[in-house]
Amino acid sequence: IRCTTAALWRVLALIAVLTSAVPAAAQTATATLMVEARDSTGALLPRVEVRLVNQATALERVTTTTDAGTAILALLPAGHYTATASLPGFKKDVVKDLRLEAGGKGNLDLVLAAGAFEESVIVSADAGRLREGGGTLGESFEGRLLVMMPVENRDFLQFTYQSPGAATPAPGSRLSTQANAGVNASGAREAANNFLLDGVDNNDLFLNRLVVTPSLDAVQEFTLVQNTYDAEYGRNSGAQVNVVTRSGGSRARGSLFEYWRDEAFDAQGAFDPPGEPRPLFRRHQFGGTAGGPIVGLPSFYFLSVEGLWTRAAETRVSHVPTLQERAGDFSASDFVLRDPMTGAAFTSNRIPADRLDPAGARVAALYPDPNRATPGQNLASSPEGSRSGLQVTLKTDHLAWRESPFFLRYSLAADDRDQPFPARGRNLPGFGTSVLDVGHNAAAGLSQVLPRGFFNEVRFGWNRLRRKNAALARGLDGFADLGIAGPSLPSEDGGYPTFVLAGFETLGDDPNLPVSRRTHTFHLSDSISIDRGRHHVKLGGEVRHYRSDGFNHLFARGQLTFRGAYTGSALGDLLLGLPSLTLLARNDNPQALRTTAWNVFAQHDWRPASSVTINTGLRYELNEPPVDAAD
Numbered sequence: 001i002r003c004t005t006a007a008l009w010r011v012l013a014l015i016a017v018l019t020s021a022v023p024a025a026a027q028t029a030t031a032t033l034m035v036e037a038r039d040s041t042g043a044l045l046p047r048v049e050v051r052l053v054n055q056a057t058a059l060e061r062v063t064t065t066t067d068a069g070t071a072i073l074a075l076l077p078a079g080h081y082t083a084t085a086s087l088p089g090f091k092k093d094v095v096k097d098l099r100l101e102a103g104g105k106g107n108l109d110l111v112l113a114a115g116a117f118e119e120s121v122i123v124s125a126d127a128g129r130l131r132e133g134g135g136t137l138g139e140s141f142e143g144r145l146l147v148m149m150p151v152e153n154r155d156f157l158q159f160t161y162q163s164p165g166a167a168t169p170a171p172g173s174r175l176s177t178q179a180n181a182g183v184n185a186s187g188a189r190e191a192a193n194n195f196l197l198d199g200v201d202n203n204d205l206f207l208n209r210l211v212v213t214p215s216l217d218a219v220q221e222f223t224l225v226q227n228t229y230d231a232e233y234g235r236n237s238g239a240q241v242n243v244v245t246r247s248g249g250s251r252a253r254g255s256l257f258e259y260w261r262d263e264a265f266d267a268q269g270a271f272d273p274p275g276e277p278r279p280l281f282r283r284h285q286f287g288g289t290a291g292g293p294i295v296g297l298p299s300f301y302f303l304s305v306e307g308l309w310t311r312a313a314e315t316r317v318s319h320v321p322t323l324q325e326r327a328g329d330f331s332a333s334d335f336v337l338r339d340p341m342t343g344a345a346f347t348s349n350r351i352p353a354d355r356l357d358p359a360g361a362r363v364a365a366l367y368p369d370p371n372r373a374t375p376g377q378n379l380a381s382s383p384e385g386s387r388s389g390l391q392v393t394l395k396t397d398h399l400a401w402r403e404s405p406f407f408l409r410y411s412l413a414a415d416d417r418d419q420p421f422p423a424r425g426r427n428l429p430g431f432g433t434s435v436l437d438v439g440h441n442a443a444a445g446l447s448q449v450l451p452r453g454f455f456n457e458v459r460f461g462w463n464r465l466r467r468k469n470a471a472l473a474r475g476l477d478g479f480a481d482l483g484i485a486g487p488s489l490p491s492e493d494g495g496y497p498t499f500v501l502a503g504f505e506t507l508g509d510d511p512n513l514p515v516s517r518r519t520h521t522f523h524l525s526d527s528i529s530i531d532r533g534r535h536h537v538k539l540g541g542e543v544r545h546y547r548s549d550g551f552n553h554l555f556a557r558g559q560l561t562f563r564g565a566y567t568g569s570a571l572g573d574l575l576l577g578l579p580s581l582t583l584l585a586r587n588d589n590p591q592a593l594r595t596t597a598w599n600v601f602a603q604h605d606w607r608p609a610s611s612v613t614i615n616t617g618l619r620y621e622l623n624e625p626p627v628d629a630a631d
Helices: 002-019 143-148 156-162 358-364 478-482 570-575
Strands: 030-039 049-054 060-064 070-077 079-086 092-100 105-112 120-124 130-132 137-142 194-197 219-227 240-245 253-262 281-294 299-313 316-318 379-381 384-398 406-419 433-450 454-471 498-501 515-532 535-552 559-562 581-583 591-609 612-623
Touching (some): 030 049, 030 079, 030 092, 070 433, 070 454, 070 515, 092 105, 143 219, 156 219, 156 240, 358 478, 358 570, 559 570
Parallel strands (some): 030 105, 092 120, 498 559
Antiparallel strands (some): 079 092, 105 130, 253 281, 406 433, 454 515, 515 535, 559 581
């Protein structure tokens, strides 16, 4: 860190130069509209008044075209607008239902016909009227589509997999075990994405996944930007996932919903035991929204609440020893069991009862009885798990200053799961995990329209994640239960050791648990936009400070591996108490990580002609290496 001090001061000085005029912020949650006004012959019209009105909140922005017949409207909240162009001697041109996307740039062509000023030509927006003004590659998903389409768990991230170049996390990957909180975009790693919520940081830096997943009913729209995005985007080289939450409008509106799933409507699973009832599956997702004006104030509110209650069984198959094998009788097996003391085969391929290790026999007894005759898959089990969750979003928008709209938002996402199977592809019931995630995200933003074609915006964000992942048997002293002389462990490290047996399903609790951490991210970003006719310049920077406190106790209960090195059978080695490898760790180093990132950018958009836009940008990032607060 000491060696970067000079560079850090240079970045701070650059941020100060870029933002000294006013506080400001990156516009990744807002849109930019570039306007050209022409007459019916195609000639550009100067001094045309362009009025843009948000159809939901009645937020109004007014500008006038330059001598070149162009105008730029920046820092526009995503949504649907009505544009009106007026000039004495011409009919008004009114374009309704203009949809502006978060982080998007649009080119709007306004055509004024000669006629009385009081007359209007009213049309609905189409692809010919509003054209893309940037070279960004990606997809935008509107909130109305999200709530109409059925999707697993009502999770907005599932829609990203419908985009070209996007794919789900690979089975067994790190984020595939985190409620599928990742996406592979354009060949990038699943953890190489940047998540934004209303333009502020929404990343769990520890795993590079979401902190808060808002309810679908709280999402106005979200964009998945995969390639050639503007310099204002950064932090990660993969996709930029920017979610914009809904705002209240001038009319009071609300909704209630309940989504219900039941195993009675499910088909029989491929691995479900034939002739038996379908495994349990009950899911209820319920909630509602409310939004409207705040009485007596030029302000609006929006509230979304969603609850989740699930009880579900999952069927998996695995390979477990038979009852005879667990008792030391391998007479039905097709291999020779050898006595490690003499090297000779055991009589009748059976281990004498007086040679069985008591602890090894207790460990073998943890295996459930097989219930199928399928070789290598002689156990099918359907244990039940549970999940409950809560999602809350509260947002207020304030228009007290017409040219300086201000918003505040708070979001909560809590998810509590008891999973009957261990993680990482293990298929033996009885060694499940509990996962608790509680995420918070708050944001505040102020947009300003300044004289002489200047625009700016300031955004501050804070997110916090509390994550606790432990074995369901965390209150159990596994060593004492199995008769193994082990160390004295704290209560959070309770559970069974891990027993890896070649050829059979692994026994015991996950050796990578428990994990407990609390993370905080503070995010301040700012930008200044400058309108100079056919040139639109944006300068800005952002600071992210990250803190993570917790622990990850690896092999706290130990891991014993049996490979059959002594008897020719991993189970035989276990019954004799002869492991091939043992691991046991002492965990006494809690984490207290701290890091700060400093980023600046410059973006220039130039329209040399109405059909040509040239986008150029430069971004510099200084990401400090994490340090321990107690170093």
